[in-house]
Amino acid sequence: MSERGSxxxxxxxxxxxxxxxxxxxxxxxxxxxxxxxxxxxDAAAVFARVDATTLEALHTSGWPEEFxxxxxxxxxxxxxxxxxxxxxxxxxxxxxxxxxxxxxPDMAPLGTAxxxxxxxxxxxxxxxxxxxxxxxxxxxxRAFSAExxxxxxAVTALCAQGLDRARLLVAERAARATAERQLGxxxxxxxxxxxxxxxxxxxxxxxxxxxxxxxELADWCAVHLVRGGRVxxxxxxxxxxxxxxxxxRLQERYPPDPDAPGGALxxxxxxxxxxxxxxxxxxxxxxxxxxxxxALIRSIGMRSxxxxxxxxRGRRLGALTLVQAESERRFDRTDLAFTEQLAASxxxxxxxxxxxxxQWRTAHTLQAALLPTDIPAVPGLRLxxxxxxxxxxxxxxxxxxxxxxxxxxxxxxxxxxxxxKGAAAAALTALIRYTVRAEIDHxxxxxxxxxxxxxxxxxxSGGRPGRFATVAQARITRTPSGATVRLASAGHPAPLxxxxxxxxxxxxPGTLLGVYPDVRLTEVTFxxxxxxxxxxxxDGVTEARDAAELYGPERLVRAVAxxxxxxxxxxxxxxxxxxxxxxxQRDDIAILVIEADGEAAS
Amino acid sequence: xxxxTAEVVLDGELDISTYEDARARLAEAERSAPxxxxxxxxxxxxxxxxxxxxxxxxxxxxxxxxxxxxxxxxDGPARRVFAALGLVDRFEVLDAP
Numbered sequence: 001m002s003e004r005g006s007x008x009x010x011x012x013x014x015x016x017x018x019x020x021x022x023x024x025x026x027x028x029x030x031x032x033x034x035x036x037x038x039x040x041x042d043a044a045a046v047f048a049r050v051d052a053t054t055l056e057a058l059h060t061s062g063w064p065e066e067f068x069x070x071x072x073x074x075x076x077x078x079x080x081x082x083x084x085x086x087x088x089x090x091x092x093x094x095x096x097x098x099x100x101x102x103x104x105p106d107m108a109p110l111g112t113a114x115x116x117x118x119x120x121x122x123x124x125x126x127x128x129x130x131x132x133x134x135x136x137x138x139x140x141x142r143a144f145s146a147e148x149x150x151x152x153x154a155v156t157a158l159c160a161q162g163l164d165r166a167r168l169l170v171a172e173r174a175a176r177a178t179a180e181r182q183l184g185x186x187x188x189x190x191x192x193x194x195x196x197x198x199x200x201x202x203x204x205x206x207x208x209x210x211x212x213x214x215x216e217l218a219d220w221c222a223v224h225l226v227r228g229g230r231v232x233x234x235x236x237x238x239x240x241x242x243x244x245x246x247x248x249r250l251q252e253r254y255p256p257d258p259d260a261p262g263g264a265l266x267x268x269x270x271x272x273x274x275x276x277x278x279x280x281x282x283x284x285x286x287x288x289x290x291x292x293x294x295a296l297i298r299s300i301g302m303r304s305x306x307x308x309x310x311x312x313r314g315r316r317l318g319a320l321t322l323v324q325a326e327s328e329r330r331f332d333r334t335d336l337a338f339t340e341q342l343a344a345s346x347x348x349x350x351x352x353x354x355x356x357x358x359q360w361r362t363a364h365t366l367q368a369a370l371l372p373t374d375i376p377a378v379p380g381l382r383l384x385x386x387x388x389x390x391x392x393x394x395x396x397x398x399x400x401x402x403x404x405x406x407x408x409x410x411x412x413x414x415x416x417x418x419x420x421k422g423a424a425a426a427a428l429t430a431l432i433r434y435t436v437r438a439e440i441d442h443x444x445x446x447x448x449x450x451x452x453x454x455x456x457x458x459x460x461s462g463g464r465p466g467r468f469a470t471v472a473q474a475r476i477t478r479t480p481s482g483a484t485v486r487l488a489s490a491g492h493p494a495p496l497x498x499x500x501x502x503x504x505x506x507x508x509p510g511t512l513l514g515v516y517p518d519v520r521l522t523e524v525t526f527x528x529x530x531x532x533x534x535x536x537x538x539d540g541v542t543e544a545r546d547a548a549e550l551y552g553p554e555r556l557v558r559a560v561a562x563x564x565x566x567x568x569x570x571x572x573x574x575x576x577x578x579x580x581x582x583x584x585q586r587d588d589i590a591i592l593v594i595e596a597d598g599e600a601a602s
Numbered sequence: 603x604x605x606x607t608a609e610v611v612l613d614g615e616l617d618i619s620t621y622e623d624a625r626a627r628l629a630e631a632e633r634s635a636p637x638x639x640x641x642x643x644x645x646x647x648x649x650x651x652x653x654x655x656x657x658x659x660x661x662x663x664x665x666x667x668x669x670x671x672x673x674x675x676x677d678g679p680a681r682r683v684f685a686a687l688g689l690v691d692r693f694e695v696l697d698a699p
Contacts, residue, residue, distance in 0.1 A: 417651070419651040419652070419654070419655050420651070420652070420655070464662070465658060465659075465662050467655070468651070468654075468655065468658065470651075470687065490688070491686060491687035491688045491689075493686065494686075509688060510688050511687070511688030511689070511692070512654075512687045512688060512689065515658055516692065519688070520688060539650070539651070543650060550648065
C-alpha cells in the first residue's frame with residue numbers, strides 16, 4: 001500500500017487533475033493511479049464502453065502484465081462481476097475470497113488470482129450514459145463500510161463525469177476538425193474550379209492550379225499533359241522559386257525515365273494512381289542513375305507522394321503529382337481521395353478548355369479563310385472593306401462575311417451575318433460564301449441568288465429550320481454616270497447611300513434565310529452617281545454598345561454622312577464605333593463600301 | 603374562346619446574356635402544354651439575333667406540337683427587329699403597332 005496524504009487533500013488533487021485532463025486515456029490513467037492510491041487499492045483497471053457488447057481497457061495499474069493483457073478487450077458477459085456492474089448499473093462488492101467463491105464460483109480463481117482478496121466493480125455512468133466501469137482490487141480482505149462504499153461511488157462518479165466531458169470534447173474536436181477540413185476542401189475545390197474557368201491558356205491555368213495546390217496541400221506540385229505521343233511537364237510549383245529552378249536543372253541533366261513505375265509519365269499513360277505514404281530511400285536509390293543523381297534527388301527531401309491521373313470520359317489527359325518534402329507532412333488515404341477528386345474536376349475543366357480552344361482556333365481559322373485577302377480592283381468603282389473580330393480574344397468569332405465577285409461590267413457583292421458564334425456558325429458562313437459565289441457565276445440576280453441560298457441552307461440543316469442568316473446581295477453595273485445597283489436583302493440591316501453629304505437607308509424588305517422554305521424578297525434598283533457611296537454592314541455596327549445604350553442607326557447615319565471616299569467612310573465608321581464602345585467590342589463587325597468612281601469615268 | 607392559354611412576358615434585354623433564363627421560362631410554359639402560348643415581347647428594350655432564334659425555335663416546337671403560338675410585339679425594338687428580319691407576317695401577332 002502506498003504512502004498517501006490525507007484523503008481530503010488527495011481528493012482535492014484528484015478533482016483538480018480530473019478537471020485538467022482532456023482525453024479519455026488521461027482520465028483512465030488518473031482513475032487507475034491517483035484514485036486507486038486515494039482509496040488504498042493495490043490494483044485498478046478502467047474500462048470504456050466501446051459498443052453494446054464490448055469494453056476496452058483505458059488504463060490498468062497494479063496488475064502483472066501477463067494478467068492484464070487478456071483483459072484489454074472484454075466481451076460483456078452476465079455472471080461476471082464487472083459485466084454485472086455495467087449491465088445493472090450497480091456496484092459489485094466482493095470483500096474476500098469466500099464471497100468470490102459464493103457469488104462468482106466460475107470466476108473465483110481469476111478474481112482472487114495474484115493474491116487479491118477484495119474487489120469493487122463500479123459502473124461509470126453519467127445520467128443514462130453508460131461509459132464503462134472501474135475495478136479496484138485490494139490484496140487483503142476488506143469489509144467495505146457504508147461510508148467507504150459511498151466514498152468509492154462518489155470518486156467513481158467524479159471519474160465518470162471527467163470521462164464523459166473528455167469524450168464529448170474529443171467527439172466535438174473531431175467533428176469540428178472534420179467540418180473544418182471539409183469546408184476547407186470544398187472552398188479549395190471551388191477555388192480550383194473558378195481558376196480552371198479563368199480566361200487563360202491551358203498552361204497558365206495548370207500553373208495556377210499547381211500554385212494553389214502548393215499553397216494548401218503539398219510542398220511540391222507538378223502537372224503533366226499527354227500531347228500526341230509525348231507526355232510533357234507543363235507546370236511545376238514550390239513556394240521557393242530557387243527549388244523549382246533546381247529541379248528544372250536536375251530534370252534537364254537527368255531526363256525522367258518514362259517507364260519508371262509510379263512516375264507521372266507512366267500514370268499519365270496508364271491512368272492508375274500511385275500512392276506513397278512514405279518514400280523509402282530504396283525508392284530513390286532505384287530511381288537514381290548514378291551516385292551524383294542519387295545525392296541530388298535525396299537533397300529534395302521527398303517524404304510522401306501522390307500521383308493521380310487527369311482523365312475524363314476514359315481519355316487520359318495527364319497526371320497531377322503532389323509531393324511532401326521539408327514540411328515533413330505525409331499523405332494519407334483521405335488526401336489521395338481528395339486529390340483524385342481535385343484531378344477529376346480539373347480534368348473536366350481542362351477537357352472543356354481544350355475543346356473550347358480547338359473550337360476557337362477552328363472558328364478563327366475558318367473566319368480568316370472566309371474573308372477575301374484582297375479586295376479585287378473593279379474598274380469604275382472604289383471598294384473598301386473592314387472586318388473586326390471582337391476585342392476579347394476569348395470571345396468566339398461570329399459569322400460575319402463580306403465578299404466581292406468581279407463581273408465584266410462591274411461586280412457582285414455580298415454581306416452576311418450568321419446567327420450565333422463559333423465553329424458551327426463559321427461552317428454556315430462558309431456555305432453562304434461558296435453558294436453565293438456559285439449562284440452569281442450561274443448568272444442569277446440578287447433575289448434568285450438569295451432564294452437559292454435559302455434552299456441550300458435548308459438542305460444543310462436537313463430540311464428543318466436551322467441557324468438563320470441575314471444576307472444583303474447587290475449586283476453593281478457600271479454606267480456612264482456611275483453605276484446601277486440591284487439590291488436584295490434577306491432581313492439584313494438596310495445599306496446606306498451617301499450623296500450630297502447626307503446618308504439615307506435603302507430598304508429592300510425580305511425574310512431572313514435558313515428558316516422558311518418560302519422567302520419573300522424584293523429587289524430595289526437605284527443609281528450611284530460619281531462620288532456617291534454605298535455602305536453595307538453587319539449589326540455588329542448598330543448593336544455596338546457603350547455603358548448605357550446601343551450605337552444605333554442614327555449615329556451610323558451621322559458618322560458616314562460627310563465621307564468623301566470609300567476608304568474615308570470605312571475609316572470614319574470604324575473610328576466612330578470604336579470611340580463609342582471605348583475599345584470594348586463584343587460582336588464582330590463587317591463593313592463593305594462601294595463608291596462610284598468619278599475620276600475613272602472622267 | 604376555349605382552351606388553355608399560357609403567357610410568357612419577356613422584358614429588358616433578350617440576348618446571349620439573358621437567353622438561358624428566357625429559354626427556361628419558355629420551356630416551363632411549354633410543359634403545361636397550353637393550346638395557345640403567348641410570348642409578350644412588347645416590353646423588350648433590346649433583342650438580338652440570339653433572341654430571335656429563341657422565338658423561332660419556340661415557333662418550330664409549337665408547330666410540331668400542333669399548338670398556337672402568338673406574339674405581342676409592342677411598338678418598340680421587338681417590332682423593329684421582327685420587321686427588319688421579315689418575320690412579322692410569319693407569326694400570329696396579337697397587337698397592332
